[in-house]
Amino acid sequence: MVYKEKTANFLRKANVSVGDLISASKENVNYEGMLLDRSGNSDDEHIVLKLDNGYNIGVGIDSCEIRLIEKGKPPKIEYSKIDIGKDPNKKDILIASTGGTVSSIIDYKTGAVHPALSANDLLKAYPQLLDLANIDVKEIYSILSENMKVEYWVNIAKSIRSEIESGVDGVVVAHGTDTMHYSSAALSFILETPVPIVFTGAQKSSDRPSSDSFINLMNSIGAASSDIAEVTVCMHDTLDDSYCSLHRGTKVRKMHTSRRDTFRSINNEPLANLKDGHISSINTNNYIKRNDRELNLRSSMEPKVAIVKSFPGITDDVINLYIDNNYKGLLIEGTGLGHLPNCILKTITRGIEEGMVIAMSSQCIYGRVNMNIYSTGRELLNAGIISCEDMTPETAYVKLSWALGQSENLEEVKNIMATNIVGELNNKTSLKHFLN
Amino acid sequence: MVYKEKTANFLRKANVSVGDLISASKENVNYEGMLLDRSGNSDDEHIVLKLDNGYNIGVGIDSCEIRLIEKGKPPKIEYSKIDIGKDPNKKDILIASTGGTVSSIIDYKTGAVHPALSANDLLKAYPQLLDLANIDVKEIYSILSENMKVEYWVNIAKSIRSEIESGVDGVVVAHGTDTMHYSSAALSFILETPVPIVFTGAQKSSDRPSSDSFINLMNSIGAASSDIAEVTVCMHDTLDDSYCSLHRGTKVRKMHTSRRDTFRSINNEPLANLKDGHISSINTNNYIKRNDRELNLRSSMEPKVAIVKSFPGITDDVINLYIDNNYKGLLIEGTGLGHLPNCILKTITRGIEEGMVIAMSSQCIYGRVNMNIYSTGRELLNAGIISCEDMTPETAYVKLSWALGQSENLEEVKNIMATNIVGELNNKTSLKHFLN
Numbered sequence: 001m002v003y004k005e006k007t008a009n010f011l012r013k014a015n016v017s018v019g020d021l022i023s024a025s026k027e028n029v030n031y032e033g034m035l036l037d038r039s040g041n042s043d044d045e046h047i048v049l050k051l052d053n054g055y056n057i058g059v060g061i062d063s064c065e066i067r068l069i070e071k072g073k074p075p076k077i078e079y080s081k082i083d084i085g086k087d088p089n090k091k092d093i094l095i096a097s098t099g100g101t102v103s104s105i106i107d108y109k110t111g112a113v114h115p116a117l118s119a120n121d122l123l124k125a126y127p128q129l130l131d132l133a134n135i136d137v138k139e140i141y142s143i144l145s146e147n148m149k150v151e152y153w154v155n156i157a158k159s160i161r162s163e164i165e166s167g168v169d170g171v172v173v174a175h176g177t178d179t180m181h182y183s184s185a186a187l188s189f190i191l192e193t194p195v196p197i198v199f200t201g202a203q204k205s206s207d208r209p210s211s212d213s214f215i216n217l218m219n220s221i222g223a224a225s226s227d228i229a230e231v232t233v234c235m236h237d238t239l240d241d242s243y244c245s246l247h248r249g250t251k252v253r254k255m256h257t258s259r260r261d262t263f264r265s266i267n268n269e270p271l272a273n274l275k276d277g278h279i280s281s282i283n284t285n286n287y288i289k290r291n292d293r294e295l296n297l298r299s300s301m302e303p304k305v306a307i308v309k310s311f312p313g314i315t316d317d318v319i320n321l322y323i324d325n326n327y328k329g330l331l332i333e334g335t336g337l338g339h340l341p342n343c344i345l346k347t348i349t350r351g352i353e354e355g356m357v358i359a360m361s362s363q364c365i366y367g368r369v370n371m372n373i374y375s376t377g378r379e380l381l382n383a384g385i386i387s388c389e390d391m392t393p394e395t396a397y398v399k400l401s402w403a404l405g406q407s408e409n410l411e412e413v414k415n416i417m418a419t420n421i422v423g424e425l426n427n428k429t430s431l432k433h434f435l436n
Numbered sequence: 437m438v439y440k441e442k443t444a445n446f447l448r449k450a451n452v453s454v455g456d457l458i459s460a461s462k463e464n465v466n467y468e469g470m471l472l473d474r475s476g477n478s479d480d481e482h483i484v485l486k487l488d489n490g491y492n493i494g495v496g497i498d499s500c501e502i503r504l505i506e507k508g509k510p511p512k513i514e515y516s517k518i519d520i521g522k523d524p525n526k527k528d529i530l531i532a533s534t535g536g537t538v539s540s541i542i543d544y545k546t547g548a549v550h551p552a553l554s555a556n557d558l559l560k561a562y563p564q565l566l567d568l569a570n571i572d573v574k575e576i577y578s579i580l581s582e583n584m585k586v587e588y589w590v591n592i593a594k595s596i597r598s599e600i601e602s603g604v605d606g607v608v609v610a611h612g613t614d615t616m617h618y619s620s621a622a623l624s625f626i627l628e629t630p631v632p633i634v635f636t637g638a639q640k641s642s643d644r645p646s647s648d649s650f651i652n653l654m655n656s657i658g659a660a661s662s663d664i665a666e667v668t669v670c671m672h673d674t675l676d677d678s679y680c681s682l683h684r685g686t687k688v689r690k691m692h693t694s695r696r697d698t699f700r701s702i703n704n705e706p707l708a709n710l711k712d713g714h715i716s717s718i719n720t721n722n723y724i725k726r727n728d729r730e731l732n733l734r735s736s737m738e739p740k741v742a743i744v745k746s747f748p749g750i751t752d753d754v755i756n757l758y759i760d761n762n763y764k765g766l767l768i769e770g771t772g773l774g775h776l777p778n779c780i781l782k783t784i785t786r787g788i789e790e791g792m793v794i795a796m797s798s799q800c801i802y803g804r805v806n807m808n809i810y811s812t813g814r815e816l817l818n819a820g821i822i823s824c825e826d827m828t829p830e831t832a833y834v835k836l837s838w839a840l841g842q843s844e845n846l847e848e849v850k851n852i853m854a855t856n857i858v859g860e861l862n863n864k865t866s867l868k869h870f871l872n
Binding site: 027028029031057058059144145146147148149150153176177178179182183239254255256257258259261262264303304305306307308309310311312313314317318321325333334335336337338339340341342343362364365366367368369370374375376378379382394397401431434435436 | 465494495615690872
């Protein structure tokens, strides 16, 4: 058992061991499941249960009560200690994990690589992966992706930078799917990279029969070994396991709560498709190639930026709140081509006059903001609102946070927002990239 | 010229006439275009210009300065005064307009039928339409659709109710596209109807060469004459003019800023397709048929309901704002299956404890909220948050406003939210309805 001091004591007091069926109650929520072991480098705050539905959850022991329901046998997970050694003919790929639960290669929700994951473990679980590359693993965070924060992006970027400096040829970032597209956009802006950085995750954890984690991981390793040196997202393209798509990290969005092909390129086509761990087709030559640019961290991010979605009952209360709380940026999800009700125009103008940068995206998701056509749009432009053109609201939000971190000169910030930095903004929109 | 007293004086003083090229300056925005005539039943506050880009805009004369650039000839628009009479073999269809500019059958943005529109005008413009039905026209509102408000929905519903009581066999609601799906959802809940109510609009105004307005209007009249007695949206299904789709008013969303096939059924297939003003195929028998239900207005709506979208930098400030401003309902756009960062869970709980109804939808748009899988979701459910299942965020927002209007008993409101009322909530989601 690798539970540490505090959690080990907690379990000992309740007289439960790994493999037992137990109940854990916390804040009026009750969980029943098998107590799982944790890996050596886990925190000392959580125990992990395997629920009946097949999912694993971590439960913080703080104000948690547990009791034994039925004694069980500890699960046998024995990893051999063989040192595989490096194959000089293969690329060195790092799998960086941003979340952590046990018993999953990639967990559905956290994007966590099994925390105990080593090259040896991988060999045991999915030996095919080691045919593709020399693989090493690093755990950066251990959080649910809905808890991802602006400052964590910076730490992830720094951590990956040091690995690239140490010579890895590509990085796979295992990440929960909920906010993966926010994070892939953030890393795109923060880290100029000479090697591929590929985000991946899974919609079903790897201990479930129909998990998508292996295919996604295998193809992500393929993408990380490729010549496409951008921050990308590699996930299933179809409901079956036939192939994955590689999406530009700034032009992708989670579009379905549960389908494995949930990630879709928005206003773009995917950069490439992958099959069996290799690129099967490339859709464009318009990408940054390996070693085309120097490694460079541009890590300053402004956290006081918010998203406000327009809706028929909106009032200016919410705009006033952010102005009065000294927010530096506001990303509006307007309607249609980028519109807001007249009743909040005056407050938008006040925000801009007081130095807030306000940018307009569209809640349509697909297409391009165009505020030149109607009088309300023109009045917004005249007030100084910025058009986010064909960026998704999520990418525009991340970019605004980043742009405000790069300069204190508001004109410069506006200029950054209007300029394509890492493929997030197409100067021309083809109408054909819709619902693909 | 049909400009009335105030606007006519205003124009006379500047020595400009209909047909002249003029400039109009207002609030630092300058417009140049040809002065258009207005219809007899217009307000006395605006003048209308045709801009170079082909669009018409109304400019309020209050604090507006105009000057003549070049004299022109007034456009010749003469409508004959022939009374067509009713054909007893055809259905009586009302076209109810919610916006108003001149020179458009349906204006791109406002969804306005030409305010001077009469059966005679229609005959002149699109005589084919009168082959389909006996058509009458009514102007309910004259607003840009981004300015649509909760209380306007109620007035539109009341106005349509009285027309149905007077015997119309179907209603086409001409509406701006920006918020059409909010309005179609609202009317679905507010008005139980024994006849079809069909929302339509256009992405390009009818005076532009490639306008979609005629095809949409023709097929909407077909839908309003059909047996599908629900509130629906009828718009182009493809980029060409081949056919329109008829979407359930609660299961549709504007998904592209500018494509004519922007409206897509979400988690559903369209009810039917239409071609040449007639239903060409019906995709389901699961719809309410003509005269299946009595006319019934359920018009109480709670305006103090807001949409809050989750994002990585969100803090509980915005939740606190709505609680402290005594909002009755909050529609959350969570990530993935319906999640929020832990840091705002406590404030969500406070809101619910203080009597706010908080409901969870997903910013993925497609799919279904499921808060049972992960601990954060369970904690939210335990705190009393409601799952919006497979409703779009926009429909869930409208429904929450309506449900809070129907009952002051919070348990009843929650029950309404969890119950399918007008096809807005499927008990089973088929994975196949994705990006169709």
